Structure formats: structure tokens, C-alpha cells
Amino acid sequence: MRHFTTIIAIIVILVFVFVPSNVEGKQETQIKISPPETIGGNKFCTRVLIRGATDIYGISAILQYDPEELIVDEINPGGFLCDGFEKVSVDNNQGKALYIGTKTGDVKGVDGDGELFCVTYESDGNGHLTYDSFDINLSDSNIEQIYINEIENPIIKINPLPEYTNEKNIVISGDYSGEIKGIYINDISAEIDIDEKLFYCPVILEEGENAIKVICEDIFGEVFEFNKFSVLDTIPPKIYVDKPKDGMKTYSREIQVIGNVEDEIGIREFFINDVPIELNNGKFDIGITLETYGVNTICFEAIDKADNSTYDEINIDFRKRASGGTKEKDKTSNEEDGGQKGKYEVQDIEK
Template sequence: MKIFDKDGKEKSRFQSVASNDEYLDGIAVGGDSVYLHVYGSINPGSGVSIDNPFIVPSSQRLIKFDKSGSKKGEESYNPMQEGRGGNITSCAVTSDGTLYAVSNINVDQGGKYASNILVWDAKGNYQNSISTDDLNLSNQALFSDVTVDSYDNVYVSVNEGFRGEVPGYIIKIATGSEMLSTITPNSRTAISYSSEQIGKGDLGTPAGLCVDRMDNLYVADRARQSVIIFTSKGRKRDELGVNTSPSNVSVDPFRNMACATDGQIVVIDKKGRDIASMGGQGRKPGQLYYPHGVLFANNGAVIVSDGENGRIQIFERKEGSDFTATYTSPRMFYVPQGMCWGKDQKVYLTDNFHNVVYRLNINGYTPPGIGETGPEPPLPPQPPAPQNIPSDGEIYFQPSDVKIPSGGSSDINVSIRYASNVYGVGMTLKYDPQYLQLDKCEQGNFLSSDGNKNLFIYKDEPKGTVKIGGPTRTSAVAGMNGEGVLIKFRFIGVKEGDTKLEVSEVLVKDPDLNNIQVSVTNAKVKVLPKDSTPPPVNVNIPKCSWDASFAGSGTTEKDAKLVLKTVNGSQDIKVGADGSFKFTVNLKKGANNFTITATDPAGNSKDYTFTINQATRNVVVMWVGKLVYMVNGSNMNLNAAPQLIGGSTYVPMRDLGNALSCVVDWDAKEKKATYTYTDPCSGAQTVLEAWIDKTMGRLNGSPLDFGKAPKIIGGRTLVPLRAISSGLGADVKYEASNKQITITHPKP
């Protein structure tokens, strides 16, 4: 350390103040003494390391000198000593004053963290720590925030990796009556605890935590930009969007939530609607710079740890006004972060870089529910809600405009949408028995789609009033979210006219039996004159098919019921909402008859009968040197035996055409044979032309190289068997052992 006079001339220097692996980083002068701050290397023995303020040094010393450079004293501090936290980010206090704090120390330059929950008793005596290893978490696991419930169970948010590279979760550490097992670390004050995971799969990057009076757990999720709420049993209850990335959350007795974001505090109500905001990024009083901790007070005030500004601010809301800053402390902290209320009504505040937890007495402010409780903040003007889309949910009919023929029937569903965490429902359905008759009432699959067994009862008495209990989920499970069918009805039209279906006395409950507010959209019903016309069946059926089965499709009336009848029995055909349908008929050789019976809700019915012939492929077997050949198992005779000429099998021109069901024409002038094959199913024709002594022919008018030319031998016209058969679309196989040729036409 060098000392200069006021003119910049060196007067003296202190030599060998620190060792080779230490660094000087602070100086102060008081009276006749000079104080130097010295810190040890980040990685002892690894050479010079990067100056990274997030990395805790191995040791720290404060050395006192007189002005001549003589050492007068020294205080040393080991930040790695057990019970001393590094980068303390959040804290929570139990009913007996036990303090839990999250500490994440960067132990090397590669990004490896030591993540621990440090535990002190009410007098500040270090008790123990709980590490990620103690909880059998991965090497990348990092604790983010900590809170406690009324039973002193500890909840910790966990992320895998510093930036939450994979979805995080919550660890519930049971330290009281809910403890499941016990571990007792050596050399430390024993703490009995067990742990379980909450929210895995429901969370993105969980950050801040808090609980309400019912021990519901609120999680600020930065990745999902929302607050996610779990019941005391760990079931997901709700998810409310914040339209930004919240780092922390606090809840008041009215279940309003204050969420800390990068530059402001946002307040939303229990339905996720914006109530207010405060702050705005900046350094002035009332502005915030990366706030983190946030607490509601008894009078509705919001206490904020203003991180990068190193201070505490309090915002209050007078009736009819917005939140405004009523107190701004001087910069008295380094980076204040997590806050919590203690049972002693003090505010506990973590300071990230000073690595301490402060206990603050903020005069006139106590936790919510202690002393006077402030009024619930009124909602600011809200944009008009879209019609039929309430904030908590809607019950509606599908369809909502029903038409039923007199004497016919129609299926009608009561469905729910926009609601979350639905556990059970109950309602009354009213209809006019002069116009309608209830034919069916059963539960839908919305509340049982995950396999849960539901309870469901109903009573249609007196006629026209259906009392419905359920569907209701059973056992300790979470509610269902989204959209789906609650109840399925079928009504029969009794008399022509206009009527309606009305739902009243609706109860929708979550797993904790809290009411979920829903709106109801009822249905109009028109009973039409009796229908006497059977539904049509529009389908294209071919006369024949080469395949072993026929896949058909067509259309009919959307509420018609179709039955397919074949020699193998009957089966229902599913009709789509647009009246379309599909079916399959297995075929056998020859004629295949089947019937589609169409019936409408009025009982009008008609049979539609169809026939499909399964076409038969010709299988021809010939032998070189033999006049006998076979077509589909029947023996026949050739005019001349097949013979090998130049390595190819030649057969009589006309005999081959007849065997393949072709019409054969001979043009003596051109010495041309023409084969014409007509597909019996499609009607498509194949025309093959071949000339004597020419290897080139024509297939449907296009040139075709046979490779071998037809010949006239002994007054008979012979053609190359493989070339002509293949050209006509046949499959040809030759067995050299017995000189057998098998032709299958058309090729399968």
C-alpha cells in the first residue's frame, strides 16, 4: 500500500501486507490508524482467479496499522465457516422463532454452487444446515426461496441450474407433526425432517413463495409469468397470469397478491385481475430498481426491499387513490432481497452481498391480521368482459339452439369452460313436460377423464324438475381444469312448439369446498312437426373390387343412426357431427350383398342394399414342352407347346391372350397382334400391340421394348411369354427345376 501527500508525491509504502494468494480491496483511515481489508483467493492454490462478486472468497482479514506502517492488530473472518451464509437470498421464521435462510455460494469459476438452507434458533445460534445433497437432489439443484406454513412446515422453491434450464419444483420439508422420517447428521445440532416434492410438471422457474391463512401455497413463477397456487396438500388449485416475470409474491387476507417484478410491484386480485402497480424503474424515492422482497402489512401497505437501490420503501393506498411511497429509507443495505414477517411482528430481511439477515422493527406496521386490517383495495376501471366469458367459469348447453322432431329424440350436453380446479358440481335442470320428455341423464367425462371415480345422482320428480348431485370427484385429488362435458341428457319431443331448458341452483366447488363462481347460458328448444321421411344414405359403391375388403364413406343426416348388416352380422356405423360416416365390408369371391339401415330420431327407417363382386385374378400355369396348361385350376390344351428360343419362352399368340382374358386381333397385312384387356371393376382398357420380327411394340399408344420379337414358326405365330404378359400387367414367375411358368393377371 502506498501513501501519497496532497501533491501526489509518494511518502511511504507498507510492504508485505498480504500473502501471494491474497488481495487488497479496501482502505479506511480513522484517527492515527489505517485499516486494510484483505481477502483470500477464490480457489486456493489455483493461481489468479477472476474478480467475480458472486463468488465468496476463502478468507477475509481486517488489518490495523499505524501511519508508519507498523501492524497493530488483525481481525479475521472465514465466510466459509459453518453457520455463516454466502449470498443469502431469502428467509422464513417459524412459530418458535427458528430462522431458515437460503444460501447459494459459487464455489468455483465453473458455475458450481453450494446451495443450503441455514438454520438458526430464535437467539441467533446456528443449529444446522440442509443441503441439496441431504434432500437427494441433483448436482444442478439450487434453492431459490423459502417460506413456512402454520404447522411450521418449510417450503423451498428449487430450480435445476442457475437459470432454470429445466422445470423446477417445490420441496416441502416437514419438521413438525407431518414428519415422515428422521435423519441426524453428525457433528451438528440434530434436526428431524423429511421431504416431498410439490408441483413437478406444473412449474417453470419457481422463485418467490408465500402462504395464506388457509396454508395455500403461492408460487411466483418467472418462466410462466404467473402465480401458481397449491392447496395445503400439494394439489394445484389455480394459475393466474401476471403479464411479466414475478420474482416474489405476498398475499393479503383478501387473497390479493403483490408481485415483485424487475422495476415495479404489481397487485392482482384472487381472480388475476390487475388492481394496481407501484414503482417504476429508477433511483428516486418511489421508484424501484430490481425489487425482490415484498410484504403486505396490517393496514394494506406494501413493504418492498429495493434491491439495487439498497433500501426499504413502503407504499400505501388511501381510499380512492393509487399506491404512493410514504417512506423511503436511506441506502443502508448492500443488496436487500428476501423478506418475511416473524412471529415477533418484526421484519426479517436478507442482504445478499453482506451475507446477513437483519431483524427490523418498522414502527406502526405489523403482519396482516395483527391489529387493524386495511380495506380490500378497490378494483380500478376494468375493460368490459367478453360476453359469456366470466372470470371464473361458464356452464352452457351443447347445442344451445336445439331442434327435436315430435316423437324423435336429441342428445344435449351441459358443459363447463374457463373454470379451473373444479372438484364437484350440483344443479337443478328445469324443462316443460308438455313439450319434452327426459329419456336419459348421466354424467359426462370432464371430472373423470383422469380415471377418478365420480359420484353422480339425479331425481326427475316432479316431472320437469331434475335435481342433480354431481358429478363429484372422490378422494384427495386435485380439481380439473379446462373445458368438458359435465352431464349428458337425451330428450324426446312430445308436442310441437317452442320451449327452453334452464339450469338454476348451481354449485361448483374446488377441492377445499370453496365456491367457484360461474355464469349459466341456457338453451332454446323447438319441437318440430313429426318427421315421416327416413334419412338418406349417400354413398358410392363400385360394382366389383379386386381387394379382400372395401372401405366406403358417405353422408346422411347428422342425427341418424346407421347399422351395417353383412353375412357376418351387424354393427353400428359412427355418424359424425356433419353427417359423414365410414365403414368397411370384408369381401369374398363372387357377389357380396350388404345392407345399411338408416334410422332418424323420429323412428323413420330405411334399408339400403348394395352388391359388390370380388373380381377373380387369372392364374395360368404352363410347362415348357407340354401342350397341357391350367387356368384357375382347370386343365386346357395349347395349340403348340411352349418352347425356349434364344433363352426366352415362346407360346402361341392367341392361346396366351385367351388365358389372360384378352381380346386378340390379328392384322395379316401389318403382321401385328393386338391384345385388349378390359378391367372388370374399373372398366379401364389396356391395349398392347406387337409386330412379327420386331422387338418394339406399343402399350396404350406409347413405345414399348419387348427385348424379344414375336415370330412365325411352322405356320404358327409365337410371342415371347414374359414380355407380352408383363406388358398386360401380369406377374410372371419361372421355376427352372421343372420348367414351370406361373402367370398371375392382373398382378396383385
């Protein structure tokens, strides 16, 4: 079985150009090689399209390629010239294919738009038609060669979208190359700057995952479609502090802070007293040193991946040990009040 190397999309049209005096002022004839269409497996077809044609009487095309990278199965007429003489020759050993189509008799050539022919081939990789040269010549009913302008397939680049956002209204923007007729975002026509080849379009997101449909229509009327995705999340995280309880009184300067944070899309950052804390499956368990006697405020802040944030705080009353108090008594009081010994000994006082 023939091994095909990965093929990079390289489109090179070599056209012999002659502009006879009797065709001056005629509409420019445009040629375009369409993106590959998958037939099945590693078999593809690419159409050669014509637009703005005037008095097309005959066409000849010679495709030269590397048979190690491409196998041409067949070349089929596209129906633009309809009846007349046609010849197709394919030699995959030499890497050469020929297509000739022409009207016959004393008749006028064909005007308008259409498909000249279609190349069916086998290729590895992304399926783009890759070749060494592709010579296309058109002639009119006076057997004069016609000037051809090759039109490249449009390429659209979307500026990066946030994977998660809490903004309901966003703008889809980007740039493009080639010639286009229109760009549509979720079926809304985008504003296009033809000179700068830029576009933008406002989009309203719905809560949850949004598939943003992007459609580009080129001047041949061909449509290219793809999707971009973004998740709208407007729900802030929830912070649960299990220990210590808000308002707890203690004789111990060192306390253990235990709890967890919940969020639908995940936490990006979590802070205790402005210090970044690494969560373990959403849980935190960290020792805190109380700074002064009296009320100490412990602050919590959680920020999710969509920039929603939640702030919470608890107050701990750090008291001096009463004169004549005993450490053993304090321990007993702490256990009776539900205090726990973690990394540090926490000693609560009944309110």
C-alpha cells in the first residue's frame, strides 16, 4: 500500500497571461480552487471554479505533482462548457494529469459563473491539493487567450475568546485574507472593514456553554462554517468555613482554619487574608496566627474561572488567659465546646 506523506496546503497557480486588444474592457475572469471535500477515507475532490467569465470557448489545464504525495483518480468536467470536445489523461507514474475542454463549431463562448472541472485524488493529511505546477489556460471564440485572476480561498482568524466569562455581551472580532462577500456570527452580519480586512460582531451569550457559529461566504458564493465555544457563568463561588466558627473566643494565638470552596466551573484563585492558598479538591486546612489580643478578622476570597468572586470573613476573639487559669482547664473547656486540635491547639471560651 502506497504511503502518503503529510501534505501541507500549498496552492500555486502558474498561468500564462495574454491580454488581446479585442477583449479590453471585458469583465475580469476569476479562477478559484475550492477547499477539499472529503469523499471517504483519504480520498478527496477539489473543484476549479470560474466567475465573471465572458466568451469562454476552451480550457486546457496541466497538473504536475509528486506521485509519492498525490494520486489523481480522475478529472470530471464541471458542466460549464456543457457540450463539446473533452479529453482527460492521468499518468500517476509520471505525476501528470491533463484536462482539455472546448466548444466546437462556429458558436459563441460561455458567459457567467460555474465549475470548470473537478479533480478527485487520494492524499494523506488534511487533503489539500498539493502540486508542483497547475497551468490553466482559457481561450475565447476568437481563439484568443483570456486573462485570468486567481482568487485565493478566504482564511478567517478569530481573536481569542475567553473559555469562561461572566460577561453576557461580548464582541467577536478578527481579520481575514482573500475576497469575501460576507461574514456572519450566529446568523448576524458582521461589520467589515474591507480596507483593513477586519470584522467584528456583538454577541449575546446565554448561561452555560455557547456554540458561536461563524460563517464566511466568498465572492463565488461558497460558504465555510465553523464553531467557537465560550461558557457564560455568572454564579459566584460559595465559601464554607467549618472551623473556627464566627465569633469564637480563644486563648490560643495559633488556630487551624478548615473549610471548602464550591463552584460549578472551578476556582482559579483562593485567598485567606490576601495570601494565595492552594486548594485540595476544593478543601483548605491551614494554620493562622492571630495578630493581636481582641477581635481578629480572617478574610476569605474565592475567584472562579469566569472572574466571579465571593468575599467572606469571620471574627475571632483572642483573649489573654485569666489570672490563675490552668492550661489543663482550658483544654477541657475547648473539647467541651467542640474545638479540635489540628496543626495548632485551639482553645475556645464559652460566650
